[in-house]
Amino acid sequence: MGSKDSNNASATGDPGQPGPLENTLKEALEKVIKRRESTVVDDETAILSREKSAAAREDAADMREDAADLREDAVHLREGAAQVREGEAQEREVAATSREQEIRAAEPQAISDEHVVKLQQANAHLVIASIEAHILTEQVQTAKDNLEHLVHYDTLTDLPNRTLLQDRLGQAIELAHRQGRQLAVMFMDLDRFKHINDSLGHAVGDLLLQSVAQRLVGCVRHSDTISRQGGDEFVVLLPYIEHAEDAALSAQKLLAALELPHCVDEHTIYIGASIGISIYPDDGQDLETLLKCADSAMYHSKANGRNNYKFFEQSMNVRAIERQSIEGGLRRALERQEFVLHYQPKINLQSGAIVGVEALIRWQHPQRGLILPEQFVPIAEDCGLTQPIGRWVLREACKQAQAWLQAGLPPIVVAINASAPEFHTKDYFKNIRATLEEVHLEPRYLEIELTESVLMRDAAATDAVLHALADLGVKLTVDDFGTGYSSLSYLKKFPINTLKIDQSFVNQMIGNTDDAAIVSAVISMAKSLRLRVIAEGVETPEQAAFLRDRQCDEGQGFHFGRPMAAEAFAALLQSGLSSTHLQ
Amino acid sequence: MQASDVLRHLVIENLMAPHPEKDADAAIGLWEQMATQIISLVGEGGFNSLYARSVYLTQSTYPWLTANALSPQADHRFVQLKTSFEGQTPAEVYAANRLLLITFTDILAALIGEQLTTSILRLAWSVDASDKAGKEFENE
Structure with missing residues (x-):
């Protein structure tokens, strides 16, 4: 734009010598030009300023547009959130409705008398069944207890049986071994019981055995064991003795108790017993040996006049072996x-x-x-x-x-x-x-x-x-x-x-x-x-x-x-x- | 025994305590009130079963209690129990009835729970929360 204005000025003056007017004009022109240039510059500045303003306005407009977009987005988001809340509310409403329906379903709906009667009957059946179950459980437990008792006790006399005696004797031997003490085993057989059983009958024999059992129990300490081995045989375990003589005293006491008459089923019966005694650890260190020794001693007691007691002696084993020999020989005697x-x-x-x-x-x-x-x-x-x-x-x-x-x-x-x-x-x-x-x-x-x-x-x-x-x-x-x-x-x-x-x-x-x-x-x-x-x-x-x-x-x-x-x-x-x- | 059981037992004792001199009549009264409530829930058959079992268990302590069967007539339901009581001293009646009630309610509680049993007994015996027995129940 500046180069176009300079070409116009040279065309109006003397090309070889400038006059004062010319100069003045020139100066004025220059001033005008400058002014114009200045104006142009200003205009340009203004234009620039306007352009800037326009750009700024445009930016502002863009920003407003952006803000509007953002607002719109926010609106959309709010709308989305509102929809979500609405969905949740609907779900809650559905759930509430469902619960309400469930509650309504569970609530008795105007219970009729007939319904009450049915409920009563159902309850009655449940109560009766439960009580019967209690009774059955009790019966089963009682049966279990009885079985347990039967395993360890003799049914006729209620004394410990062979099984329980063996258990107690085994424990007593262990204890005596640890404490370095003695114990006594007494094998007792009633004298001529078989004769009474045969002549007066088994019922009287059984009553006599019960009477004998009661007498024996009354003669020993709680820590002692009186057991029935079967038939008319009893075994007494004295787990705590100081000396063998203690066992002798106990045997005397037992025999004295049995000597008194037994009144059984209108019969007055006198019965004695023969007792064999073995001592741990002298006669044996295990229960089989102790029982065998007491048994042998009992046979000797019986052979020596009955109704007395006898301690085991090693020589008795010879007799026991002889008896075993006869027993074995008898079985073959018929064949031979x-x-x-x-x-x-x-x-x-x-x-x-x-x-x-x-x-x-x-x-x-x-x-x-x-x-x-x-x-x-x-x-x-x-x-x-x-x-x-x-x-x-x-x-x-x-x-x-x-x-x-x-x-x-x-x-x-x-x-x-x-x-x-x-x-x-x-x-x-x-x-x-x-x-x-x-x-x-x-x-x-x-x-x-x-x-x-x-x-x-x-x-x-x-x-x-x-x-x-x-x-x-x-x-x-x-x-x-x-x-x-x-x-x-x-x-x-x-x-x-x-x-x-x-x-x-x-x-x-x-x-x-x-x-x-x-x-x-x-x-x-x-x-x-x-x-x-x-x-x-x-x-x-x-x-x-x-x-x-x-x-x-x-x-x-x-x-x-x-x-x-x-x-x-x-x-x-x-x-x-x-x-x-x-x- | 749980604390709730103890409380129920105390309630029974408290209810019986004011009437030691009335002995048999008071004892039967408690049974009739309880029977009305329980029969409405489990029927005659259910009540009879509970009662017969309770008497059976109580007989081991009081063999003279021979009232195993209930009369089918509602107003004479406990006539046998009353007859049993009449031959005994008030102290014996008190002790036997106490044990019988406790046994009965123990079985009931074992079947339907302590809370429901307590609720039924409160209704049966009109136990008010303000009186001594009611406070026992309220303290549960």
């Missing part, structure tokens, strides 16, 4: 045919004729020689061997009787003994009938001797078997008469043929008036009841004469003949009895 029968004659006291014979078992032991029944029959009973041995005796005696008959010898009755365990087996009668048939022996030639205790045990069953035997033709004799505890009423009830007076009365009857009176009374009673009567254990001519004078029918004993082998008896039977025996 080691048993034999010996025969003792029964004599008609008036005629002197042999009218019968009693078969008596012997054990022909390969090492020990001939063993008498007293030495092995009790062991056989303990081992449950009485039935097979009894059957063998029956068969052999019947075979022998038939053999004698077939040999043409005078017909006689052969008698065998029946033990309680054997007699009370189910098939006792059947076996006798079958054996008689098998050996072709008429039943009238067989006689069975039974003790009072065998007869009185389970009287109803005994009655049936006795009548079956009598109907068959077998003769029945009451053995050891006068030594049992039974009443005499069974003599009317049972089909008995003969009474055999026990040898204990016969042995003493010459010098003892009481025994003589008993023997005379038994003979008279037998006559009155039309029973035959025989006396056993007749050893002297005086005894034979006494019996003959009192009209005793028969006699048996060493005076007439000892038990002898079958061949010897056959010879005696063949020849008849010597008249010297009948003086």
Whole structure:
């Protein structure tokens, strides 16, 4: 723009010499130009300023626009937030509605009487079921407690049983070992309990055991243990003793307590006991050994007169081993045919004729020689061997009787003994009938001797078997008469043929008036009841004469003949009895 | 025994205490009030079951309590219980009824909870929060 204005000025003046006007004009022009330039500059400045202002306005406008945009964005955001809040509110409303509906659903809606009755019935059922569940739970717990008790206590006496004793003895040994002390084990067996049990019955026997148990418990300290091992065996554990003599004092106390009579079911029963004592650690260091030693000592106590106590001694082991040896041998004796029968004659006291014979078992032991029944029959009973041995005796005696008959010898009755365990087996009668048939022996030639205790045990069953035997033709004799505890009423009830007076009365009857009176009374009673009567254990001519004078029918004993082998008896039977025996 | 049980037992004792001389009648009154409430909830069968169980358990301490069965007639429901009580001294009646009520409410509490049992007993015996027995309940 400046270069255009300078070109216009040179065109209006003298090009070679400038005049004053010209100068003035020039100056004025210059001034104008300058002014204009200044104006232009100003204008330019103004333009610039305006441009700036415009730019500023534009910026401001942009900023306003931005602000507007921001406001708009803020509005949008607020709107968004409002929508979110609205959504949440709606959700809350839905939830509230839902809860309200749930609450309404849960609220009883005008419960009807019928509904109340149903609720009552439902509640009643729930209550009843819960109570029944309580009762059942209680019953189960009671049953558990009872079972637990049964495991450790004897049901008859409520004393600790074998299991609990072993537990306590084991603990006592441990404690005694740690403290370096002694303890005592006492093995107790009632004397002749079996006899009472057999004669008065198991019910009385059980009551007697309960009475014995109560007495024993009253004699010991709380720290001691009285246990029932089974049957009539009890074991006493004294875990705290200072000396062996303490055990002896305790044993004396126990025996004294038992000595007093026991009143059981209208019976007054006297019973004693035999006690064996072993001491820890002297006799054994473990429970098996201590019990075994006490058991051995008890057997010795019993053998030495009963109703006393005995401490274990090492020598007793020898006897125990011997008993074990007999027990083992007995089991094999039948297979090895080691048993034999010996025969003792029964004599008609008036005629002197042999009218019968009693078969008596012997054990022909390969090492020990001939063993008498007293030495092995009790062991056989303990081992449950009485039935097979009894059957063998029956068969052999019947075979022998038939053999004698077939040999043409005078017909006689052969008698065998029946033990309680054997007699009370189910098939006792059947076996006798079958054996008689098998050996072709008429039943009238067989006689069975039974003790009072065998007869009185389970009287109803005994009655049936006795009548079956009598109907068959077998003769029945009451053995050891006068030594049992039974009443005499069974003599009317049972089909008995003969009474055999026990040898204990016969042995003493010459010098003892009481025994003589008993023997005379038994003979008279037998006559009155039309029973035959025989006396056993007749050893002297005086005894034979006494019996003959009192009209005793028969006699048996060493005076007439000892038990002898079958061949010897056959010879005696063949020849008849010597008249010297009948003086 | 929980504290709530003890409180319930105390309430029973407090309710019985004012009537030692009335013995049997007072005792039966408590039972009748309670029976009304409980039968309305669990029926006759439910109540009878609870009652029979309570008597059985109480008999181990008081063998003379032979009122195992309830009469079907609502107004003579506890006639057997009353007969049992009549042969006894007031002290025995008090002690036996106390044990019987405690046993009954113990079983009920074991079945439905202490709180509900307490609520039922308050209704049954009209126990006011202002009296001594009510305070026991309020203190739960």
